[in-house]
Amino acid sequence: xxxPQKVHVEFEGVSKSYDGRTVVVRDLDLAxxxxxxxxxxxxxxxxxxxxxxxxAGFQTPTSGTIRIGGRAVDDLPPRKRDxxxxxxxxxxxxxxxxxxxxxxxLEVRGMEPRQIRERVRGALExxxxxxxxxxxxxxxxxxxxxxxxxxxALVFEPALVLMDExxxxxxxxxxxxxxxxxxxxxxxxxVTVVYxxxxxxxxxxxxxxxxxxxxxxxxxxAPPEALYEEPQREFVARFxxxxxxxxxxxxxxxxxxxxVEVGGQIVTAFRVVPCEVGDPVSVAIRPERVAVxxxxxxxxxxxxxGIDDITFLGDHLRLRxxxxxxxxxxxxxxxxxxxxAVLEGDRVRVGWTLTDGRVxxxxxxxxxxx
Amino acid sequence: MSGNSxxxxxxxxxxxxxxxVFLFLTAPILVIVPLSFNVEPYFTFTEGMLSLDPQAYSLxxxxxVAEDPQWLRALANSLVIGFAATALATALxxxxxxxLSNPAMPGRSLAMSLLISPMVxxxxxxxxxxxxxxxDLGLAQTYPGLILAHTxxxxxFVVITVTATLSGFDPNLTRAAASLGAGPVRTxxxxxxxxxxxxxxxxxxxxxxxxxxxxVTVLFIGGLDQRTIPRQMxxxxxxxxxxxxxxxxxxxxxxxxxxxxxxxWLRRRGNAKPA
Numbered sequence: 001x002x003x004p005q006k007v008h009v010e011f012e013g014v015s016k017s018y019d020g021r022t023v024v025v026r027d028l029d030l031a032x033x034x035x036x037x038x039x040x041x042x043x044x045x046x047x048x049x050x051x052x053x054x055x056a057g058f059q060t061p062t063s064g065t066i067r068i069g070g071r072a073v074d075d076l077p078p079r080k081r082d083x084x085x086x087x088x089x090x091x092x093x094x095x096x097x098x099x100x101x102x103x104x105x106l107e108v109r110g111m112e113p114r115q116i117r118e119r120v121r122g123a124l125e126x127x128x129x130x131x132x133x134x135x136x137x138x139x140x141x142x143x144x145x146x147x148x149x150x151x152x153a154l155v156f157e158p159a160l161v162l163m164d165e166x167x168x169x170x171x172x173x174x175x176x177x178x179x180x181x182x183x184x185x186x187x188x189x190x191v192t193v194v195y196x197x198x199x200x201x202x203x204x205x206x207x208x209x210x211x212x213x214x215x216x217x218x219x220x221x222a223p224p225e226a227l228y229e230e231p232q233r234e235f236v237a238r239f240x241x242x243x244x245x246x247x248x249x250x251x252x253x254x255x256x257x258x259x260v261e262v263g264g265q266i267v268t269a270f271r272v273v274p275c276e277v278g279d280p281v282s283v284a285i286r287p288e289r290v291a292v293x294x295x296x297x298x299x300x301x302x303x304x305x306g307i308d309d310i311t312f313l314g315d316h317l318r319l320r321x322x323x324x325x326x327x328x329x330x331x332x333x334x335x336x337x338x339x340x341a342v343l344e345g346d347r348v349r350v351g352w353t354l355t356d357g358r359v360x361x362x363x364x365x366x367x368x369x370x
Numbered sequence: 371m372s373g374n375s376x377x378x379x380x381x382x383x384x385x386x387x388x389x390x391v392f393l394f395l396t397a398p399i400l401v402i403v404p405l406s407f408n409v410e411p412y413f414t415f416t417e418g419m420l421s422l423d424p425q426a427y428s429l430x431x432x433x434x435v436a437e438d439p440q441w442l443r444a445l446a447n448s449l450v451i452g453f454a455a456t457a458l459a460t461a462l463x464x465x466x467x468x469x470l471s472n473p474a475m476p477g478r479s480l481a482m483s484l485l486i487s488p489m490v491x492x493x494x495x496x497x498x499x500x501x502x503x504x505x506d507l508g509l510a511q512t513y514p515g516l517i518l519a520h521t522x523x524x525x526x527f528v529v530i531t532v533t534a535t536l537s538g539f540d541p542n543l544t545r546a547a548a549s550l551g552a553g554p555v556r557t558x559x560x561x562x563x564x565x566x567x568x569x570x571x572x573x574x575x576x577x578x579x580x581x582x583x584x585x586v587t588v589l590f591i592g593g594l595d596q597r598t599i600p601r602q603m604x605x606x607x608x609x610x611x612x613x614x615x616x617x618x619x620x621x622x623x624x625x626x627x628x629x630x631x632x633x634x635w636l637r638r639r640g641n642a643k644p645a
Contacts (some may be wrong), residue, residue, distance in 0.1 A: 058545050078548040085549040091542035095564045104560070105550035156550065 005033035007070075008160060008192045009055065014064030016050050016216075024050045026216040028064070032194055034159075037186055039195045041203040042213030043239075048196045051213075052162050055194060057081050068160065084153030084161040084191075088168055090145045092137040098124070098148050099133030105156040123155040126185060143174045150182065154189065161186075163195045167202065179205050200240050204228070212236050230272050234363045237284040244290070244329050246283040247362065250275050258359055263325025268300055269357030282362045289356040290331035292319060292348055299351030305329065307346045317342075323350060399623060406431060406616035413613065431617040441618070444602035451513065451598060452581040455520035459577040462521070463528025464570055468562070470529070471536040482529070489526040493586040496523070501590040511593030519587040524577030531576065535569025568636040575629050583622075 009032040016025040025047040032038045040048035053059040055066060057078035065072050073081060093101050102120040111119070124130050127147035137145055146166060153161050163182070167175045183206050186193050197203055203210045204224040211221040212235070220227060220236045231237040234245060248262035258275060260267045260283055269283045291299060303323050311318040316332045319342065323329040331350060333342075342348060409428040410416055418426025435441045466485055470478055488496055500519050501510060509515030539562070547557040563570070585600040592601060599618060606615045 056545075056549060058548075078545070079551050079553060081549075082551070083549060085546065087542045087546060089540065089542060091540060091546040093543060093546075093561055104547070104552070108551040108556065152546075152550070 005036070007031045008034040008036070008068070009194065010067040011051070011055075012065045012067070014051075014054065014061045014066060016047070016054060016059065017062050024216055025054075025061075028216070028218060030211060030218060030221065032192060034192055035190045037183070037193045037195065037206060037208045039197060039203040039207040039210045040213055041197060041200060041210050041239075044198055046213035047216040048198075048211075048213045049164055052164055052194060052196050056083055056085050056162055082156075082158050082160075084156070084158040086149050086153045086161065086163040086166045088165045090137070090149040090166075092145060092148055092152070094137050096136070097133060098129070098135050098137070098140070101137070101148060102133075102152050102155050105152065109156060119155055123151040126154065126188075127151045127181070142170055143178065146170065146178060147181075150185065154185070154191070158191070160192045160194070163193060165197055166195075168197075175202070176205075182206065204240075212239060214239075230358070231284065231360060232273055233361050234282050234284070237282075237358075237360055242287050242330060243284045244287060244323075244326075245360075246285070246324055246326050246329075246357075248281065248283065250277050250279045250281055250359075253277060257354060260359065265303060265324045267324065267357055268354050269359045270355045272358050273361050275359055280362055282360045283357045284360055285352050285357050287318075287330040287332045289352050290329075291351045292331055292333050292342060294349065294351045296349070300354035301357060302349055302351040305348055305350045307342060307344055307348065309344050310342065321350065402616050402619050403623065406613060406620040408613050408616075411613060413611065413616070431613045432621075434612070434614045435617050438614070440597075441599075441602060441614070444597050444599045447596055448582055448598040448600075451516050451520060451596070452578050454513075454517045455524055455581045456574050456578040458517065458521040459524035460528050460570060460574040463525045463573055463577070464532050464566075466525070467529050467532035467536055468558075470533060471539070482533075485529050486526045488523050493523070493584075497587040497590040500587060504591055510591055511596065513596060515591050516588065516596050519591050520581040520584060523584065523587070524580045527576035527580065528570070528573030531573035532566055532569045535566045539565060568639055572633045572636050575633050579626060579629050582625075 009030075011028050011030040014025060014028045015023060017023045028047075028051065030051075040051060042048045050059060054061050055068075057073065057076060060074070065074060067073065068081065068083075093104070096104070099120055102123055103116050106116045106119055120133065121130075124132065127150055129144060129147050129151070132140070132144070132148075137148065140148065146169075149166065150163075153163075166182070167178050170178060179202055182193075182195075195203075195206065204227075207224060209221055209223050210227055212219045212227065214235050219233050220231065222230070227236060227240050231240060231243075237243040237245065246260070246262040246267060248260040248267065250258050251261045251266065252259040253271070253276065256271050257268055258271050258281075260269060260281060262283065267283050275281055292305075294302070296302070305321040305323045308320045308322060308327070311320075312335075314335065316334050319331045319333065321329045321331060404419065405413060405415065407427040407429065408416065408419065409426055409430065416426055463485075466481075469475060470482055470485075475481075497519070500515075500522075504510045504515045504519070509518065543561055543565070544557055547561045552560065582598075583600060584598075585604055588596065588598050588601045589604070592598065597605070599622070603615050603618060606612060
């Protein structure tokens with residue numbers, strides 16, 4: 001993802017409202033690069049599926065323009081867009097065999113029967129379902145149906161493939177296996193994939209970049225690592241992984257760091273977004289970066305904490321504490337000190353480095369809590 | 371123990387009651403069947419019939435019907451009008467149901483009630499209205515006129531059965547077909563029609579049965595040339611009371627039964643299909 005990339009899909013100022021009152025997608029700008037695996041991640045109703053449907057051509061933007069390969073597709077019907085779509089419920093034709101399902105897009109394109117047979121065989125090989133041409137979808141397992149749906153979306157060699165929560169109906173193990181499979185196929189073919197999910201782990205595991213949706217807007221677009229390490233807004237910090245959020249006011253800015261007053265104490269944190277003295281901000285700290293009862297003076301931030309409860313989770317302990325007057329402050333400590341080293345009701349010192357605390361824009365009043 | 375035996379009595383009583391209802395509903399129809407084999411030209415059971423004397427039964431009325439050019443003409447008319455009206459009603463009704471299944475279509479419920487209205491309007495009113503309307507257009511006493519009239523009466527059945535089938539139809543299948551490059555006609559032929567076929571066929575059977583049984587619009591719109599079987603029966607009852615009508619009725623009952631069996635079979639097949 002380092003060389004300059006060609007833009008494949010572009011949303012420019014796209015808005016969508018179904019009834020003219022409720023806005024589902026709000027003035028959205030987004031670029032998808034060629035060969036990229038981009039995931040639209042967000043809670044249900046955040047507009048991610050609507051974006052996918054507009055890109056496929058099943059919905060029309062209320063305003064704004066979508067470009068595919070530089071060309072505006074506003075007037076292009078779905079069948080002329082040459083986009084492979086994998087639906088949440090697979091949408092395999094139940095009255096056709098697997099072979100007929102895969103041949104369908106090729107027959108539409110007027111391909112020779114011999115060539116069709118070759119392509120169908122190749123596509124089934126790609127999804128590891130060789131020899132199942134004669135079965136009907138109803139005779140296949142959920143995972144197999146999913147593979148057929150993927151094969152059907154790829155068999156006519158579209159440059160762009162859209163997937164709408166394709167693994168949502170599978171159980172966890174199959175899901176993880178399919179995540180890997182989908183990624184392997186995408187890498188091998190080099191197609192651009194726009195993938196929709198509400199599962200952040202799935203998004204992290206599969207994507208080159210993730211666009212986090214919330215209330216019809218994109219909160220942040222970034223590679224998974226950056227999203228985890230450098231969330232820019234509170235919503236992203238809370239949505240991707242766990243995060244402790246301390247709300248306070250900026251009282252001093254020094255280079256890349258600023259000092260934030262939280263519950264009468266001063267927290268020093270890394271400045272991800274620009275801020276000035278007096279700004280209300282949130283400081284986010286990952287629970288696994290919090291050290292409990294560290295050697296004094298080791299960390300740039302050290303505070304007293306009261307342990308409210310402890311949950312034993314096998315490989316780690318989860319401590320719920322009150323820090324800087326903020327309850328529900330979570331720390332995860334690895335299970336190496338042994339269960340019982342800290343007890344509920346104990347008062348301990350906690351600490352984290354200057355860079356592990358990050359200053360974020362708090363959610364505006366219109367976005368509220370999760 | 372006593373609760374158990376009371377349950378049994380209750381169940382028997384319930385069975386008896388249901389049987390009585392069924393008998394009440396079907397007896398007037400069933401009584402026609404043996405009478406149609408009467409050797410005598412009467413509408414009543416003869417002593418020979420009651421004592422199950424084989425001599426008292428015959429197929430003479432069936433032969434009479436089969437040899438009578440008027441009945442044969444009526445049969446031909448019924449078939450021609452029935453098939454033509456069924457074809458039209460099926461095509462129009464299926465198209466209407468497809469359109470009405472689109473949630474984006476404005477005025478859906480109004481269009482639906484208008485399309486269904488021939489089912490709830492008394493036939494005599496539709497028939498009278500059609501008579502005046504068709505007379506002005508020169509369609510009265512013509513085959514096209516009668517075919518159109520029966521099409522109007524049969525279409526609601528197709529709309530209803532196809533709409534019912536479409537309610538279980540996954541709209542993503544249509545989207546999938548479009549994303550794979552298929553136009554609307556190909557999508558209909560290859561994806562929608564095969565899946566809604568049970569609804570289309572049972573709608574067609576209902577439309578055919580409607581046309582085949584219909585007498586009121588035939589009385590108004592049909593001329594002498596367009597006498598159908600029910601119209602011929604009507605004439606037969608008024609003009610020459612002959613058990614030949616019972617023979618025809620028996621054939622019609624058998625035919626209707628066959629249609630119902632086919633419809634039920636289609637319905638079960640449609641339900642058994644995995645979603």
